[in-house]
Amino acid sequence: xxxxxxxxxxxxxxxxxxxxxxxxxxxxxxxxxxxxxxxxxxxxxxxxxxxxxxxxxxxxxxxxxxxxxxxxxxxxxxxxxxxxxxxxxxxxxxxxxxxxxxxxxxxxxxxxxxxxxxxxxxxxxxxxxxxxxxxxxxxxxxxxxxxxxxxxxxxxxxxxxxxxxxxxxxxxxxxxxxxxxxxxxxxxxxxxxxxxxxxxxxxxxxxxxxxxxxxxxxxxxxxxxxxxxxxxxxxxxxxxxxxxxxxxxxxxxxxxxxxxxxxxxxxxxxxxxxxxxxxxxxxxxxxxxxxxxxxxxxxxxxxxxxxxxxxxxxxxxxxxxxxxxxxxxxxxxxxxxxxxxxxxxxxxxxxxxxxxxxxxxxxxxxxxxxxxxxxxxxxxxxxxxxxxxxxxxxxxxxxxxxxxxxxxxxxxxxxxxxxxxxxxxxxxxxxxxxxxxxxxxxxxxxxxxxxxxxxxxxxxxxxxxxxxxxxxxxxxxxxxxxxxxxxxxxxxxxxxxxxxxxxxxxxxxxxxxx
Numbered sequence: 404x405x406x407x408x409x410x411x412x413x414x415x416x417x418x419x420x421x422x423x424x425x426x427x428x429x430x431x432x433x434x435x436x437x438x439x440x441x442x443x444x445x446x447x448x449x450x451x452x453x454x455x456x457x458x459x460x461x462x463x464x465x466x467x468x469x470x471x472x473x474x475x476x477x478x479x480x481x482x483x484x485x486x487x488x489x490x491x492x493x494x495x496x497x498x499x500x501x502x503x504x505x506x507x508x509x510x511x512x513x514x515x516x517x518x519x520x521x522x523x524x525x526x527x528x529x530x531x532x533x534x535x536x537x538x539x540x541x542x543x544x545x546x547x548x549x550x551x552x553x554x555x556x557x558x559x560x561x562x563x564x565x566x567x568x569x570x571x572x573x574x575x576x577x578x579x580x581x582x583x584x585x586x587x588x589x590x591x592x593x594x595x596x597x598x599x600x601x602x603x604x605x606x607x608x609x610x611x612x613x614x615x616x617x618x619x620x621x622x623x624x625x626x627x628x629x630x631x632x633x634x635x636x637x638x639x640x641x642x643x644x645x646x647x648x649x650x651x652x653x654x655x656x657x658x659x660x661x662x663x664x665x666x667x668x669x670x671x672x673x674x675x676x677x678x679x680x681x682x683x684x685x686x687x688x689x690x691x692x693x694x695x696x697x698x699x700x701x702x703x704x705x706x707x708x709x710x711x712x713x714x715x716x717x718x719x720x721x722x723x724x725x726x727x728x729x730x731x732x733x734x735x736x737x738x739x740x741x742x743x744x745x746x747x748x749x750x751x752x753x754x755x756x757x758x759x760x761x762x763x764x765x766x767x768x769x770x771x772x773x774x775x776x777x778x779x780x781x782x783x784x785x786x787x788x789x790x791x792x793x794x795x796x797x798x799x800x801x802x803x804x805x806x807x808x809x810x811x812x813x814x815x816x817x818x819x820x821x822x823x824x825x826x827x828x829x830x831x832x833x834x835x836x837x838x839x840x841x842x843x844x845x846x847x848x849x850x851x852x853x854x855x856x857x858x859x860x861x862x863x864x865x866x867x868x869x870x871x872x873x874x875x876x877x878x879x880x881x882x883x884x885x886x887x888x889x890x891x892x893x894x895x896x897x898x899x900x901x902x903x904x905x906x907x908x909x910x911x912x913x914x915x916x917x
Contacts, residue, residue: 490537507607508544513800528615531563538570551780582715611744627736636691644691660719751900820856875913
């Protein structure tokens with residue numbers, strides 16, 4: 404079969420380009436050893452899948468990002484890969500959720516925080532050396548990571564860790580982090596100390612499930628210097644991403660960061676090369692970078708210290724720069740990710756991603772995957788208690804007390820207290836950091852105060868209620884006038900994209916109408 408057609412390779416997903424093989428796609432291996440569904444790659448003898456005439460023929464899924472296959476990296480990922488999670492900037496687009504916390508510490512899916520996603524993906528991919536870089540409001544992030552991962556990351560001969568690296572000033576560099584690449588550059592002195600082959604660069608505000616071992620295997624097999632995770636993208640969202648063009652072997656030949664107008668149109672490609680059918684390829688004519696990269700260690704050091712010492716950002720400077728250097732200096736490869744992925748950078752995206760876990764019959768993103776669980780801080784909370792409550796199409800976190808109310812298509816966070824007669828629709832309640840005692844509540848009542856939680860007969864629709872918010876009785880948060888944007892910080896809320904967001908620790912007095 405190999406002699407009768409040319410082979411197109413997109414990192415882990417090779418496709419035959421001959422007309423007669425458009426339906427039945429094959430993949431070639433030259434030096435991989437195949438044991439059933441396991442692909443074992445020896446990195447000390449670099450594997451080249453594009454130059455060998457002899458080949459095994461197996462399913463493309465053997466090296467794609469799917470749960471049906473496993474990898475066997477040598478050296479093992481736990482010893483040869485360093486995970487670096489970028490905490491992002493100030494998170495202004497997620498404000499007010501980032502008013503008192505770093506973006507990766509924003510609560511997610513009733514029980515979790517955003518940082519749990521990349522950390523869990525690392526742990527499930529056998530990557531146990533993980534740094535998290537941040538510089539804004541990092542107290543709650545530090546606290547969560549120390550409680551969630553410190554006690555179970557070590558072990559004999561497996562010196563795993565999850566550590567936060569905050570921006571700091573030094574005599575050599577008096578500035579804070581200026582961007583993603585600058586953040587990594589400022590800590591290269593520390594990363595260099597680790598005897599690893601690759602650096603895995605991740606973002607702290609994405610929702611997805613990915614096997615990084617397959618990603619790294621593809622990087623080693625193609626002998627790439629940099630491998631960029633990519634996915635097909637529609638025109639409406641394409642302007643928010645770095646877009647790329649690739650050749651028939653999956654090498655990135657052109658890269659444009661967040662192009663617009665004519666520059667955007669110039670980046671349009673035939674995405675059937677990624678395996679999409681013609682209809683879907685027409686809907687998604689762009690190849691977008693996910694902001695997830697594998698760098699060979701020496702290449703990272705050379706690019707950040709030698710070739711681009713002043714570059715601040717990976718997406719807009721380092722990756723395009725490395726691509727423009729060409730094959731002589733660096734090989735930049737694409738790796739197709741074919742699954743759910745969401746960049747949670749705005750209030751609307753965050754809201755939709757959370758409500759997406761209530762979707763029937765299958766959610767956009769599932770936390771119920773036994774083979775790749777999402778880890779978080781153990782809180783030892785009691786089961787949630789629902790008394791005469793009508794709950795439909797919703798997710799309820801731990802330790803909630805829900806009394807005689809109606810909840811529909813909502814996510815209710817841990818320790819939430821919802822009183823009698825309340826109606827919660829299309830809403831994300833983040834819950835609370837602590838319970839108030841009966842004595843606390845009696846004292847509040849005597850002073851005319853409002854306890855943490857949702858008061859009696861309140862109606863909340865299409866809203867985000869941040870932690871420890873105090874919503875009084877007979878409150879209506881329904882945005883009946885369909886206001887799209889409003890900043891009412893002194894009154895305890897914002898409206899962005901028509902979604903009302905109540906600030907953490909805010910007080911909404913009884914009878915208020917928003």
